[in-house]
Amino acid sequence: MWTLAIELLLVVSGPPEAHSLHEEQTIRSEKLNFVLISDDGRHIAALGPGGFKLWERNPVHLIGTFGDPASRANAWWFTAWAFSPDGKTLAVSDVEGTVGLYGTQRADLARRLTVSESSVSSLAFSPDGRLLGITSADHLVRIWDVVANRLLWVSPGAPIGFMRDVAFSPDGGKIAAVADDANVYVWDVSTGTLSNTFEDTLMASFGLAFTRDGKHLMVGGASSEIFVLNLSAGTLEQTFGRERNVVASLKLSPRGDMVASRYRNPADTAKPAPIIVWDIASGKAKFKLEIPNTHFGAVSWNESGMFVTSWSDGGLHVWTVPRLSNGGKPR
């Protein structure tokens, strides 16, 4: 059984600029496969052999368990997950192409969407929480209206590539996906038409984030770099962020002036890899955050600070970084 305990630790990061990680919460548990955290930092969800478990973070309180612990839930059964922007819903997809929408108040299943005959590969809520963007192994993109409970459109995705991440623009008007064919695709949400295909990147991107004004898209992946794409010009505008590890995900700061890139060691995913916070305007690394001996989970970032989840044999960990200030203007 999973048991809970809380520990508080102070950790210091390394260069480019030392930055304190203020607190670590450890929730002891059985073996884990992934840990994510809501944007508001209030909820933590962890995937383990018995399915998902959901906690209130502060104070730590187990809300419930869901999934199918009796037979099917394991490391590969669940494929993607996302909290809604208000933190009230957790969407979890599986290899059978369904998406479960769980309420975070009681970890109850509100609805199950039958989306695709193929495994779902990535999920993202629109900023208003009304729409769910879904990519799947059939290389298609779907927009689901979760309020009206209907499929809005299906659009061809990457012709030959598996899509690993998807994101809405801040105004909800665009949705973008990155694919293993090394291209980046952008669609108009209202019409489902493909508005941009970026072919300038040589290797696949695994993470993406729009800038706050929605005019640029940042992507990063196998090449270890971060590319800033100009949506109106359709061009690659800036490249920064060479690291030894691959970029696993990107997270925009609440002010929109910085982006946090979470890295992953391509040769050994169990080895620690850093989070680097980049100043978008200059392309310079501002902070480097290192968490030893744990698998990175997810990053959330709001006005009160950055939350980073990770897991190890000892359980799941939540690291909080105090408010990061750049002094610059948002893009």
Add this chain to the structure above:
Amino acid sequence: MGHNHSRRDVLQMCTALAGLTLTTSRSTEAAIDLTQEAQKKICPTPRAVVGPFYKKSAPKRHVLRTTSDPGLPLSVNGRVFGARGEALDGATIEVWHADHFGRYDVDGYQFRATLVAGAEGKYGFESIMPGHYPDRVAQHVHYLINARGHKPLVTQLYFATDQVFEGNPGKNFRRDPLVPSADVVRPVVLTGDPNKVWAAVVFDLCLEPL
């Protein structure tokens, strides 16, 4: 195995050795012919995922290995054809794989190449046997093939000698969930002489029309 064996003998021994054939260079051609004949019926070639380490613009070359690269030398040959059996001369074939230690080169183009099918749709390249990539079960070579009038084909070549198949790829290919079919697990012919052994594999590719 000697070079005077019949084609049937070679095929039977391939089966008995679970896809591994030991041969002198003179019989290599016969063994390759056999595996090629056996594979012609598989159309279209089963698809596999692109994977996260595809890199565009790989150089056009057919020798991917250097003398200093560790690993068993590997020679892959085959043909590209359409659903009616027509040779697809001029098809482009992009291949990429991990090094002997299971690492992909993301900085440059080591073990990456773009090939162009020649007369009768023939292609070939010289490399090394890939290592086991940590996140994958089986050794493999990635393929992306484009030919005019045909759907792009993404597939992967696997090796019957891979220990994960325990000598029976037909039964055990699902041990790697990304292997779509035993048809893409190909027999390996070990050839050369005791001082210079290399692995020879035939992998034909069949594309669907648009």
